[in-house]
Amino acid sequence: MITMNLKVNEYTSRVLGVVKEKYGLRDKAQALDRFAEMFGDDFVDREVREEVVREVIEGTERHFKKYGLRSRTMEEIEKSIEGK
DSSP states (O other): OOOOOOOOOHHHHHHHHHHHHHTTOSSHHHHHHHHHHHHGGGTOOSSOOHHHHHHHHHHHHHHHHHHTTOOOOHHHHHHHHHTO
């Protein structure tokens, strides 16, 4: 749990108040948590999917095998992505 001290505008406060009442929550902090649960997935994945982690690891390993510690330019990275 993280503690925050927030300043919000009047509209945001009213929205949180409605969410609080609609779901029978104790306070606006719980309302903010509920709001994030409802709409947060549109912006942030809850957990990194295993397949994404595997792709990053495999890509990193391919890079080190081919280039060692040499960095690549954005053009090289884009070409390798487009080539898939």
